[in-house]
Amino acid sequence: MAIFIRRSQRLNNTLKTGIELLRSSLRCASTAVERKIKIVDGPNGEKIIPGSPGNLPLSTSTLSEYVWKDVEKFANKIALECGETGRKYTYAQARDSSNYVARSLRNIGLKVGDVVAVILPNLPETAVAFLGASEAGLIVTTVNFQYTVYEISKQLIDCNARAVITAAEIAPTVLAAIGNSNLGKIPVVVVDDGVQPIPTGTIPFQDLITKGKSLPSLPERTWSDEDVAALPYSSGTTGLPKGVMLTHRNLVRNIMMVRNTVPEGIFWNKATDSFQEVIPSVLPLFHIYGMNAIMCTRLSIGSRLVTLPKFTPELFASVLAKYKTTTLLCAPPIILFLTASPLIKPNYLDHVQCVISGAAPLGKSDVDRFYEKFQSLRSTLHFGNGYGLTETSPVALFNWREDKYGSIGEVLCGSSIRLVDPITNVDISEPGKSGELLIKGPHVMKGYYKNEAATKETIIEGGWLKTGDIAYFDEDFDFYISDRLKELIKVKGFQVPPAEIEELLRTHKDIEEAAVIGIPDSRYGEVPKAFVLPKSGRKPSEEDIKNFVNTRVAEYKHLRGGVTLVDSIPKNPSGKILRIKLRDKYVN
Template sequence: MATHAFRGIQRLNRVLDASIRTLNSTLRCASTSSQTRIVSGSNGERIFLSANDISYPETLLHEFVWNDIANYPDHIALECGIIGKKYTYAQAKDATNYIGRSLRNIGLKEGDMIALVAPNFPDTVLGLLGSLSGGLIVTTMNPYYTADEMSKQLLIANPKAIITSASIASITLAATRACLPPETPFIVIDDKTGSIPEGSIPFDDLITRGKSLSPVSTKATCDNIAILPFSSGTTGLPKGVMLTHRNLVSNIMMSQSCFGESFHPTTSTYQEKIPLIIPFFHIYGLSGVALSRLAFGAKMVSIPKFIPETFLDVMQKCKATSLFCVPPIILFLSASPLVKMQHLEHIHSITSGAAPLSKTDVDKLFNKFHIDSSTIRFRQGYGLTETSSVAFCEDGKKFSSIGKVVDGSKARLVNIETQQDIVTPGETGELWIKGPHIMKGYLNNEAATKATLTEDKWLKTGDIAYFDEDNDFFITDRMKELIKVKGFQVPPAELEALLRTHPDVDEAAVVGIPHAKCGEVPKAFIVASKGKKPTEDDIKNFLKGKVSDYKELKGGVTFINEIPKNASGKILRMKLKNEYQS
């Protein structure tokens, strides 16, 4: 389920949902501290409340992003770190309006789904906001998926149009033709890598045509679905996560309240400059970085793919002031001889997310360049696709912790067996979260929604955690079976289903094993078919080309006689990990 998008974001202070604001008579105060409030519910719930309440505007996401641009219309909003294409805030807002008009003009109707599958470019961000301005819903897709992987998401989301880029247009087109009607509009961003397929609509034409079209009005409210990213549940294959305008706007304000002091306000003479290296299709890159920082006037410099020299060149040229990253990037900065102090000289804030990061990892970076913690503030965040991005924030003091619940929300820790709330520090249970940032549910999957959301809208994260004496939370394990490779989620069931199609494979189980650079990598356990003797290379090569690079079996392959399962047939992955340490 949850894309553990560990995130960091922004500033301000306000409040959220009426249930937190009023906390009516069903709750009685149990204790109070300067950072966490704890209340008891009428049924014995022990509820951790955020340090601060927040408020957020009842508005649509795209309107929220552009709300304050009158204060900085000529500042750069989006710039491509590769080819230098850029938009000011005024130009970006106008462009999104034109895009929305053109999309409706080519036949899309309010509430239709549009698939956005492109690397990080300024036009990728404009494509999303422009689609929203036209009253459409956007499903974001991994641009490095294979055609087969893309097809699976397209079949579930059933988009009425596609926006992609020239570099991956052929793969995206193959997926589109395989499962969508032939008349589906196919829109291509010119990323200067080659020509676009015949019959495609150039993305720039949406902006040009839209200038002469009438403005679009929509009936959408803040409770309408805005985006449909995909995430896996505690088990099984990816599902469409329905996130509303309210979910996303509230979460931006929630994280702004927690992280905002790490950023300086935009003025006539100052602007935060942030390399957008976190993939935009990922909720962290989309809401946790791009939209949240655009809403407060930052300059976003997009990088379509992590290439060390390119990343460092962009950091230096744009004089990056803040950095959002994942643990492998922190490890790269601390270990690579390519990284010099000149790349970090303007940085005052680093936020890490998507996977845990230890204190020693941060210390290596700070010690390498003799950085004082008062010079560069380091923060971590924890979140899920289902929480619209940020759910917990850590203030740079306990790097092994996820910190405290994000402002304007609440959390519980529930014993898995008894379903009773845990009251003792150090005792583990499943982390539950509630607030206006919690998803509406999974698209066309009522069973998965009911298994994840309680009737009173508590989100069961599938993460095992405990809290300490300071009410800081720590994740110890995942009930979910997702493998986290460089922050990206790999559902074991997806790889197992593919492996079972190998003619020499009878059964397969996949687990994640620790990896120094990637966090985790997939490892397969194979029961060979009777009379067959496949090799490790046979199995590894079978997956190549069928899945993205990060899903390949870099953890190796072990052949065993039987896959351990429980009475109901569920694979005992922890037993596999424990018995076959590699």
């Protein structure tokens, strides 16, 4: 997951001069001389590039302990508010509610280490449910609430979910998925979102809070920061979606790594008596970026998250108009929407201090058009970008400096990077030369859930995580992504693993074999395109194949790139699909 950041400081006139002086000094501090980074030789001849200088404080906190550790300092400030209904929790209420949820989840029979599936849109209760389950010692697998019955069933079965927390609007789909999963009778907790009635036989989410107040306190913690806290799903460098085992330590350390790499006031601002960040939470909280880089990180510093259960132009515009937004975290399509939509008035961003575009690159021409509309921000804009993966909890590199468009920045404090030539397998130690990016640090996942083979392919000797991305560094040890080895398709920042759609296509009665690649698209970034080998004597239509896929997967996985019938699917001697040959023949 790439993170691309735009920063603007809009302050009172009396403060502007001081802030510009601060920025000037920070630009000076961005030189390689100040950072004093040198390549270090590893025990086996590796060329290791260490992270930014700085002391990473020791911590054995679990995730919920870390998020709530300063809650008394902003207990009366709003923590979570629904941008559609206005339903809200103060920090004191959110913290207490999470604890009551934790008590109730244990009371209904869940045990430490059980997996709970949270299938929720962005609601205030999403954070309460996630942190409550975490406080109870449970493992939270987050599920895309836009998934179909087929997709939800696959994840529930794979992780052996022992309970589900969802919302009334999507409860029928979730219940159907549970019925298809052969998991037996498991508790289903439903948030009353006001859209549909809570189904009979389920547990109202509010009951967990109400009943939890009278339940005994949680027993003394028996799990450590090395135990798994979250189980989001990712396809890694290739293959089908896999559960990424992220420990409490992974998630907490990643928050600390960012905070100790980037000075306060440049990317993050802790709440004070006179200031609080206000963030429209539109990026999905089921995604690792929304989960840890936004939800957990920002709640730990007292920010106000205004949740949007869905993105619609009208709702997003109304939230920007109503709230004095200080920070925007979004993906490139939303930046383009801000620029192009007449619904968004320039004054809606008057209080914005930080604009973050994540999950996919944002072009300079897009930035220029943003400036044209929001001209008052031009002189005070701070620009940077960064890079991360689900497997790195997520942030791995970060660029908060103004002078390097396109760079993903420096290695985070507390971690290390290698570049390895994918052909010769030799480490690279010269600026400008490209190699596969390998990452090591306390933020690297424990492994893939019940998939030792995939774990060994991804985390190699010495604990190095292979990213599947090709990068190079410059004289200042700032990094740039130039290509990728991995075959994931990125649709509006969402991962679409070709193997997942290929597996589905092979279940079609008329299809013998299939291959899927991503092709460029001006609106989506990339879209999936399928190459289909029909069974003998069969000739399925493109429309039939598209409909077959569309009814079984989320909207962003639809075959917008089209379907091409072929006489053969190119493979190597071991049977691996050679997607590059299809791309060279039909696309390039």
